[in-house]
Amino acid sequence: AQTVTQSQxxxxxxxxxxxxxxxxxxxxxxxxxxxxxxxxxxxxMILVIRQEAYKQQNxxxxxxxxxxxxxxKSFSLKISDSQxxxxxxxxxxxxxxxxxxxxxFGGGTRLMVKP
Amino acid sequence: NAGVTQTxxxxxxxxxxxxxxxxxxxxxxxxxxxxxxxxxxxxxxIYYSASEGTxxxxxxxxxxxxxxxxxxxxxxxxxxxxxxxxxxxxxxxxVWAGRTTDTQYFGPGTRLTVL
Numbered sequence: 001a002q003t004v005t006q007s008q009x010x011x012x013x014x015x016x017x018x019x020x021x022x023x024x025x026x027x028x029x030x031x032x033x034x035x036x037x038x039x040x041x042x043x044x045m046i047l048v049i050r051q052e053a054y055k056q057q058n059x060x061x062x063x064x065x066x067x068x069x070x071x072x073k074s075f076s077l078k079i080s081d082s083q084x085x086x087x088x089x090x091x092x093x094x095x096x097x098x099x100x101x102x103x104x105f106g107g108g109t110r111l112m113v114k115p
Numbered sequence: 116n117a118g119v120t121q122t123x124x125x126x127x128x129x130x131x132x133x134x135x136x137x138x139x140x141x142x143x144x145x146x147x148x149x150x151x152x153x154x155x156x157x158x159x160x161i162y163y164s165a166s167e168g169t170x171x172x173x174x175x176x177x178x179x180x181x182x183x184x185x186x187x188x189x190x191x192x193x194x195x196x197x198x199x200x201x202x203x204x205x206x207x208x209x210v211w212a213g214r215t216t217d218t219q220y221f222g223p224g225t226r227l228t229v230l
Contacts, residue, residue: 045205045221091157102173103219105157
């Protein structure tokens, strides 16, 4: 079974600064996909970024980038130039080819961006 | 283009009552999903429908039934609600379950309380 662990229940960052959210996972599969979802107070789940395990290059989406370390089974999210609108719960999620498209989520990290 | 819509947004039930949560998507997606999110936790898959006419169990299917009414609509039914089913329920859709690079798009959620 796959597991996803987010070891930081809560984090805070000053506006315009950079913050990194941690995620580790456990799997015996070789081909899989990793995601970061954002859940603001509105409860909507919004895809932030995704990474295919077979790609060595780290994914980047504007101010969001990941540090994917396959050997260490680590998938951290870096948010640059933090904005007040980044305040939300952030969930790391995992999917394999053999799991019927089921996403396995971590427990989440609550991020507060302070003015 | 509304994306994924869910009704109702909030619901309170008494133990033993039944209800159906409705979900619809207008993105012409083939696959649809039902998740639950308990306090302080990530989402867990209840059931999914890879395509119209098919449904499969996810991680936590007990106590639930689903119906893929047509390509657009996927409902979740609680036949005899229990307090353990108090949760926030999310519906999601993706282009096709067989393509694991597909992104899942989520609805706004339904907050259900069972007394």
